[in-house]
Amino acid sequence: MTAPKKVVLAYSGGLDTSVILKWLEVEYGCEVVTFTADLGQGEELEPARKKAEMLGVKPENIFIEDVREEFVRDFVFPMFRANAVYEGLYLLGTSIARPLISKRLVEIAAETGADAVAHGATGKGNDQVRFELSAYALNPEIKVIAPWREWDLSSRTRLIEFAEAHQIPIAKDKRGEAPFSVDANLLHTSSEGKVLEDPGKMAPDYVYQRTEDPLGGPDEPEYIEIGFEKGDAVSINGEAMSPATVLTRLNEHGKRHGIGRLDFVENRFVGMKSRGIYETPGGTILLEAHRGIEQITLDSGAGHLKDSLMPRYAELIYNGFWFSPEREMLQAAIDKSQEHVTGTVKLMLYKGFCRTVARWSDHSLYSEAHVTFEEDAGAYDQKDAEGFIRLNALRLKLIATRNQRVKG
Structure with a gap:
């Protein structure tokens, strides 16, 4: 590959992507543009700006954007209209964030005149596929750099040695081996690796970050009402909210009651099995509620066909084909089915469980x-x-x- 002149890097400000930033400059002698997305991961992002500036990135080449509303409105909600779950259980929290990040990488490349984009995904995981398929679908001429597939910094020790050699600050908690890796956004938290690699051992309690222990939750159930319009949640307990606000509020309800925990061994697209601990409190409530309102507003023929399409739709998202014509075709069919999915669902939240207890709609087919x-x-x-x-x-x-x- 011809050496790139300017690269847009998906940048978190952490050790790995900071090393990647410097490695790109050293390896290719190129200019680096950083993009940091606020997807609702719950972290302060200004330190990423300061870190990038300290590493020599020009202020005009540092992009930090709050994309929470776009994430939920244009990616999470369309997916939930399909009731999409991968292999029957996983709510695709990591998968659905990647096409948005890739979209902005390609757009920023066009805005800044960059000829390449780069990501920090490893060569063993699904994310490399998702980032790159999305990038190529949006710009077939773009170059994609995946340092983990190219460099020889194959261990934490080598990364730290490289960081020290290039004056990259290293947080104290990054000098030792992390007990597990975490990916987070507004929809979910994903924990994998290290102490979680043996599927025959229970996950330690400290792995769970977004949900309280279900057994220690409130002793009285909580009831909430979610309003829907054309398949999308628009209100909670009668209060109208934006998409990101709806999911944020549902996360709060779900966290309190320990809803949305999943210990899952999945089949990665690259061929291996992987064990992960997922926490999707708001998404679990939203899925139950959406199913609840569809029960009275969706015709059986349309509903059964939609359910038969769902596994294929979920697989496309998991495998990185969000921007494929087949996903868009399925989305058109799914969105057509949602024209009358409008109404209100009442749910009971209690010690890890979420259950529909009532539903009503002016568009109801129930007689x-x-x-x-x-x-x-x-x-x-x-x-x-x-x-x-x-x-x-x-x-x-x-x-x-x-x-x-x-x-x-």
Whole structure:
């Protein structure tokens, strides 16, 4: 690859990406632009600016942006309209953040005249795939640099030696081996590696950062109401809120009751299995609520088709194909299904559990007149069921007759 002249780096301000910043300058002799996204990870981002300036990045080449609203509105909410879960359990908290970061890397590259982007994902994980597929989908000419696949800084000791040699400050807690790695955003916290690598051992209590111990939660259940419009949550307990505010508030409710913990061994796109501890308090509540409002507003045919599409949709996000035509095609079908998914859901939160207890909507398809055990005033003629059953039984009877004849 031709050496890049200017690179936009996805920069957190931590040890790894600070080393990458300096390594890019040393290895390629290029100018570096940093991009730090506030995705709701709960960390102060100004230190990243100061760190980048200290490492020689020009002030005009430091981009720090609050993208929480865009993240929830344009990525999280569309995904939740699909009720997307990977391998039946994982709510895709890390996966859904990567296309937004890649989008901004490519946009900033265009704005600053950079000819390459860089990320800090390792060569064993899924994130390298997600970052790079998204970048190429948005700019087929962009160069992507993945230092972990190129350099020889293959251990924590080598990283620290490089940092010391280039006067990169190292926090005291970074000199030893971290007990596990963490990725966080407004949707979830993901913890992997080290003490979590053996799936046969329970995760230590200190791993959990976003949720309280469910068993130590309030002894009384809490009830909340979530309002929806066209599949998206727009209010909590009658108070209208922006997308990011809705998720932030649901995280607070979920944290208090220990909702959204997941100990999961997943199949990575790159081929190996990986064990992770995920905490998705607000997302777990949101998924339950969305399912609840769909129960009364979504036609069975549309709902069953949508459920059959969901695993493929979730897999596309997990594997890094957010900007693919097939994901966009599925999204169009999913969004069409949400035209009448409007109403309110009441949920009970209690000691790690979240359960729908009531739901209502002006768009409801639920008809008490048809399902009542009392007199239905002619809304449903039970005799009609006989012909319905006979028609559906016809092929089964023909098969049974054939089988008896063949056996005889």
